[in-house]
Amino acid sequence: MLRTFLLVSSLIAVAPVSAKWIAVPAANRAPVAGGALTVKPEAGWNRWSKKPTKQSELWSFDGPLLNQIQFFGGVGSGQPLARERNKKREPLPKFKVDMKATEVAEAFEQTIRVTQGASDFAIDQIEPAAFGATQGFRFAYHYTAGELVRKGEVRGAIVKNKLYMIAYSAPALHYYDAHLAGAQAVMDSAQIN
Numbered sequence: 314m315l316r317t318f319l320l321v322s323s324l325i326a327v328a329p330v331s332a333k334w335i336a337v338p339a340a341n342r343a344p345v346a347g348g349a350l351t352v353k354p355e356a357g358w359n360r361w362s363k364k365p366t367k368q369s370e371l372w373s374f375d376g377p378l379l380n381q382i383q384f385f386g387g388v389g390s391g392q393p394l395a396r397e398r399n400k401k402r403e404p405l406p407k408f409k410v411d412m413k414a415t416e417v418a419e420a421f422e423q424t425i426r427v428t429q430g431a432s433d434f435a436i437d438q439i440e441p442a443a444f445g446a447t448q449g450f451r452f453a454y455h456y457t458a459g460e461l462v463r464k465g466e467v468r469g470a471i472v473k474n475k476l477y478m479i480a481y482s483a484p485a486l487h488y489y490d491a492h493l494a495g496a497q498a499v500m501d502s503a504q505i506n
Contacts, residue, residue, distance in 0.1 A: 332363035337372065342504070346370040346386025350477050353502035355495050358382070366396050380483035380492050382499060387475040394424045403427045410474040414439060414450035417476065421467060422454070431456040444470035444477065445504045455485060464489040468500045477505055 337343060339356035346369050354372075361371040365383070372382040385394060393405035405427055406420040422434045434456040442451035449470025456463055462485040469478030481496035483489040 332361060334359040334373070335362055336360075342502075346384040348386070349475075349506050350384060350386040351504050351506065352384075352479070352499050355498055357495070358499070366392075366394075368392070369394070374492050374495070375488065379488045380496075381481070382496055383480045383482075385469070385476060385478040385480070387477060389475055394421060395428050398428075408476050410471065412471070412476075414441070414452070417450065417469065417471075417478075418452045418454075418467070421452075421478075421480070425456060429456070429458045431458050433457050442468055444468050447472055447505065449477075462486070466493070466496070466500075468503070470505075472505050477503075479503060 337354045337358045337360050339354055342351045342353050344351050346364070347367065357374050358372045359374070361373070361377070364370055368386050368388045370384045370386070371377065372384070374380050388394060388408045390410045391407050393407055395405060397403070397405050406423045408417075408420065412420070418436050418439055422436065425431050426434055435454060437453040437455060439450065439452040442449055444450075447470040449468065451466065451468045453464070453466050455465070463482050464485045465480060465482035467478055467480040469476060471477075479500045481493070481500070483492065
């Protein structure tokens with residue numbers, strides 16, 4: 314009996330906590346990806362309870378395969394944008410504080426190629442843009458994963474030697490345009506504390 318109790322207790326202790334989607338309350342400012350970055354969400358977005366990295370967070374409206382917003386809140390020098398699965402075979406680019414917007418876009422591209430299995434990736438446009446109270450950058454992109462073409466927009470800035478970004482992506486057919494205005498409103502509301 315005691316042995317069974319100990320076995321069950323040990324299994325419960327090591328069982329992974331299952332992640333889930335949690336509705337994001339609309340209208341209130343919400344801290345994201347560690348707290349220094351805040352946004353004002355619109356109704357309908359849901360937060361994934363498991364963070365991809367310590368400095369990132371994922372939201373979706375219809376499920377992450379159909380649309381997603383990823384927040385990067387203070388990626389430090391020498392850190393990748395995503396969790397590395399295999400540092401030797403598939404190393405991810407690391408953020409450096411002296412990166413220009415084009416170099417951040419290239420690091421983002423390389424990260425998507427490795428993590429999403431993107432067969433092609435193209436930056437469609439890159440330009441200076443406000444990010445909160447800071448002058449930052451904006452770029453639009455598209456890529457193919459499997460047979461699905463996805464489009465995306467990223468806005469961000471380097472503040473106090475850390476990278477802050479918000480990336481929206483969805484399939485080009487219907488879903489990208491369906492929630493683009495809502496995602497852009499979230500990006501427009503970004504503030505770095």
